[in-house]
Amino acid sequence: MEHIDWLSRLLDIVPVTGRAEHRCFFAAPWRLESASSEPGEIPYHVILAGSAILEGADGEPPRALRAGDILLLTRGAAHVLHDGGGRSASPIRQRIGATITVDENDGHGERLDMLCGRFIFSAAHARLIHDHLPPRLVVNAAEHSAIAARPGARARLANLVGLMRSESAEENLGGQAMLGALSTVLFTLTLRLASEDRDAPTGLLALAGHPHLAGALSAMLAAPGRPWTLPELASLCGMSRATFIRQFQQSLGRSATELLTDVRMTAAANALRATSNSVAAIGEDVGYQSEAAFQRAFKQHVGFTPAEYRRRAAMDAKSSR
Numbered sequence: 073m074e075h076i077d078w079l080s081r082l083l084d085i086v087p088v089t090g091r092a093e094h095r096c097f098f099a100a101p102w103r104l105e106s107a108s109s110e111p112g113e114i115p116y117h118v119i120l121a122g123s124a125i126l127e128g129a130d131g132e133p134p135r136a137l138r139a140g141d142i143l144l145l146t147r148g149a150a151h152v153l154h155d156g157g158g159r160s161a162s163p164i165r166q167r168i169g170a171t172i173t174v175d176e177n178d179g180h181g182e183r184l185d186m187l188c189g190r191f192i193f194s195a196a197h198a199r200l201i202h203d204h205l206p207p208r209l210v211v212n213a214a215e216h217s218a219i220a221a222r223p224g225a226r227a228r229l230a231n232l233v234g235l236m237r238s239e240s241a242e243e244n245l246g247g248q249a250m251l252g253a254l255s256t257v258l259f260t261l262t263l264r265l266a267s268e269d270r271d272a273p274t275g276l277l278a279l280a281g282h283p284h285l286a287g288a289l290s291a292m293l294a295a296p297g298r299p300w301t302l303p304e305l306a307s308l309c310g311m312s313r314a315t316f317i318r319q320f321q322q323s324l325g326r327s328a329t330e331l332l333t334d335v336r337m338t339a340a341a342n343a344l345r346a347t348s349n350s351v352a353a354i355g356e357d358v359g360y361q362s363e364a365a366f367q368r369a370f371k372q373h374v375g376f377t378p379a380e381y382r383r384r385a386a387m388d389a390k391s392s393r
Contacts, residue, residue: 078280078286078289078290078293079260079263079264079267079280081290081293081294082276082293083260085197085200085293085335085338085339085342086193086194086197086200086201086338087193087194088191088192088193088256088259088260089191089192089193089252089255089256090116090189090190090191090192090252090253090254090255090256090257090258090259091189091190091191091192091251091252091255092172092187092188092189092236092240092251092252092254092255093172093173093188093189093190094172094173094174094175094187094188094189095172095173095174095175095185095186095187095188095240095241096174096175096176096184096185096186096187096188097174097175097176097183097184097185098122098155098164098175098176098177098179098183098184098186099162099177099178099179099180099181099182099183099184100155100157100159100179100180100181100182100183100184101154101155101157101159101160101161101162101179101181102154102155102161102162102164102177102179102184103152103153103154103155103161104152104153104154104164104175105150105151105152106150106151106152106153107150108148108149108150109145109148109149109190110148110195111148111195111198111202112192112193112194112195112197112198113148113190113191113192114144114145114146114148114190114191114192114201114259115144115145115148115151115188115189115190116142116143116144116145116188116189116190116191116255116258116259116262117137117142117143117153117186117187117188118141118142118143118186118187118188118233118236118258119137119138119139119140119141119142119143119184119185119186120139120185120186120187120233120237121139121183121184121185122139122182122183122184122185122186123136123137123138123139123155123156123182123184124136124137124153124154124155124156124184124186125137125153125154125155125156126143126151126152126153126208127151127152127153127154128149128150128151128152130145130147130149130207130208132207132208135208135210136156137153137210138212138214139214140212140213140214140230140233141210141211141212142210142211142212142213142229142233142258142262143208143209143210144191144205144208144209144210144259144262145207145208146201146202146205146206146207146208146209147202147207148202149207149208153186155179155181155182155184157181161177161179162177162178162179163177163178164176164177165177169243170243170247170248171239171240171242171243171244171247171248171251172240172247172248172251187233187236187237187240189251189255191255191256191259194341196338196341196342196345196374196381196385197338197341199334199337199338199373200334200335200338203326203334204275204276204324204326204331204334205263205275205276205277206274206275206277209262209266209277211226211229211262211265211266211269212226213226213229213230213232213233213265214230224268225261225264225265225268226265228261229258229261229262229265232254232257232258232261233258235254236251236254236255236258239251239254263277267280267281268281269281274323274324274325275324275325276289276324278323278324279320279323279324282319282323284309284310284311284319285309285316285319285320285323287308287309288305288306288308288309288316288320288328289331291305291308292305292328292331292332292335293335296332296335296336296339296358296359297336297339297356297357297358297359298359299359300332300359302316302317302328302329305328316328332359333369333373334373336358336359336360336369337358337369337370337373337374339357339358340354340355340357340358340366340370340378341374341381343357343358344378344381344382344385345382345385345389351363351366351367351378351379352366354366354378355367355370355378366378
């Protein structure tokens, strides 16, 4: 099977929108505490100038962040960013503008300029995103560096961050909409750059960057309803069944069968919300010949039967109007 653009296909079944919400101008000592996010939300922080220390993200060790770093906390973990000096932080005050909220303090030490926001998607898609991306993702797109000057994802990301920086510095007509649209692109370019990294973290990004396994990922995203077998997927990757199973598990941290089920259930949830097709027809479209088997799998994955999920989605859509 011809390889597809796996990231575009992923974003087709998991639409993501972005919001830029805060521009932080801090001088040391400073400390910013963030609570856990709701399912279907990924907080992000872009270090425009200065540096910061990240702590408390899913129990991982502290991480130093520098100018140009873009941080995504894909599981929405509670976290703390601070200057690293160990002194008591000065109070933060907020100024709410039409485009973005500005956070400031009265410190006199090293200065930080940081843009913060969220990526938002349906809670029904949370498992596919939260379970298959690393809990803490950091890429660097420094504007004034040799690697950012080269053509490619890093250069495009650096240009995008520069545009977000200038747009969030002024109260322009349509500024909030502009920053939202740019934030949505930020998610895509960040994942693109991360997947091109030779040391890509585990999960979908490592899988996409694997010279052989990427074919299986593309195939499952392109046709989740096809009755894939492990020997067939292994053949696409030019591997034996045993080698495929072992390397897929090592790269993703989960089996190919688990990933395929997550993709299928996400596609089914989309169809239940967006169409009036019968439950049996939707189940067949995502690879289940038996309606009972689809019902069991969907309830185990989502927590509701397909009919219950459809009713809840309709009620949510009506209440949001």
